[in-house]
Amino acid sequence: MDGSHQRQPARAARRSRRRILAATALVVTTLADVGIVGPANGAETSAKQLTTYVEPSAGYGFLDRAVASAKHSIDLSMYELEDHAFEADLVAKARAGVVVHVVLDTDYGIKSVNTPAAGVLIRGGVRVTWAPSSVIFHAKYLIVDGSILYIGTGNLTSQWYSSTRDFWVRDTNHADVAAANATFAADATHQGARLGTGTGDLVWSPGSAGALVALIGSAKRSLLVENEEMDNYGIESALEGAAQRGVNVEVVMTYDSSWHSALAELASAGVHVHVLASSQVYIHSKVICADCSASGGTVFVGSENFSTSSLDYNRELGIITKAATVVGPVQSVVTGDYAQGSTRF
Numbered sequence: 001m002d003g004s005h006q007r008q009p010a011r012a013a014r015r016s017r018r019r020i021l022a023a024t025a026l027v028v029t030t031l032a033d034v035g036i037v038g039p040a041n042g043a044e045t046s047a048k049q050l051t052t053y054v055e056p057s058a059g060y061g062f063l064d065r066a067v068a069s070a071k072h073s074i075d076l077s078m079y080e081l082e083d084h085a086f087e088a089d090l091v092a093k094a095r096a097g098v099v100v101h102v103v104l105d106t107d108y109g110i111k112s113v114n115t116p117a118a119g120v121l122i123r124g125g126v127r128v129t130w131a132p133s134s135v136i137f138h139a140k141y142l143i144v145d146g147s148i149l150y151i152g153t154g155n156l157t158s159q160w161y162s163s164t165r166d167f168w169v170r171d172t173n174h175a176d177v178a179a180a181n182a183t184f185a186a187d188a189t190h191q192g193a194r195l196g197t198g199t200g201d202l203v204w205s206p207g208s209a210g211a212l213v214a215l216i217g218s219a220k221r222s223l224l225v226e227n228e229e230m231d232n233y234g235i236e237s238a239l240e241g242a243a244q245r246g247v248n249v250e251v252v253m254t255y256d257s258s259w260h261s262a263l264a265e266l267a268s269a270g271v272h273v274h275v276l277a278s279s280q281v282y283i284h285s286k287v288i289c290a291d292c293s294a295s296g297g298t299v300f301v302g303s304e305n306f307s308t309s310s311l312d313y314n315r316e317l318g319i320i321t322k323a324a325t326v327v328g329p330v331q332s333v334v335t336g337d338y339a340q341g342s343t344r345f
Contacts, residue, residue, distance in 0.1 A: 055166040080155035091124030105137040205316030224289040243270035267345035274341030292331040
């Protein structure tokens with residue numbers, strides 16, 4: 001028993017309260033239309049600038065080491081924080097003179113989850129800012145010394161590390177890091193969102209639906225999709241449209257009755273849907289891999305669930321890239337997860 005099924009009722013209750021049904025489909029045809037074509041200078045983030053960590057196999061030691069390496073500053077934006085070791089790492093750096101600032105979510109019961117960690121951090125000299133209650137802060141990212149950005153699909157909740165599929169990407173591209181720095185600074189002072197428009201690689205919410213629909217629309221041969229939720233009309237329509245134009249679309253999720261109807265409709269449109277049971281790894285990742293193979297492809301990794309709330313209203317962060325150091329691991333792992341799943345549609 002991996003414990004993932006134990007968290008589903010609580011998560012389902014939270015998302016049912018924040019779910020907003022889409023009224024109309026999004027019409028976005030190309031990645032260029034939404035600015036996802038590479039940084040302003042036209043150079044895409046290179047494979048040397050990106051490293052991928054796959055959970056649960058990688059473990060979260062890479063984030064502990066990243067914090068330990070900080071010389072000047074640490075900025076963390078996190079939806080859920082329940083990792084005593086990581087909290088201790090942050091306090092140790094604050095006490096050593098590093099400026100540590102953490103933004104935590106306050107949404108629908110999450111504040112009570114984050115309050116113990118906030119207390120530990122504040123007592124240890126860490127600056128803690130509660131996100132505005134009007135916006136769900138679902139992003140998961142860490143910035144070290146203003147120069148290294150870690151973008152994740154997973155929360156820092158240690159009880160789920162060993163049983164949950166998630167991805168993290170380490171990004172040293174200057175434009176990406178600068179955009180994340182600007183947005184964090186605005187969010188940490190409750191100013192208006194600065195979403196790094198024009199940096200190309202980063203995908204921010206509010207407003208990320210167009211970029212993800214465009215990525216799906218760009219696929220010519222295949223799509224691999226992994227997500228925790230399936231509750232967005234634009235995403236579902238794009239996946240169905242891809243299947244109907246001959247793209248091999250494979251979707252894998254942990255089974256949840258909340259998404260049964262949506263997945264059944266996808267299957268009826270020709271999408272290949274596989275689901276995992278709660279006794280298997282819990283799919284918490286949020287990825288799209290378009291035309292991915294040993295020779296290339298384009299991949300999205302981020303905090304965005306396929307819900308209208310997540311895409312259009314929440315604070316979220318992801319990345320779209322062609323870098324082999326991200327495409328390869330995502331393609332391999334999602335293919336393996338799909339093979340382990342079964343279909344009931």
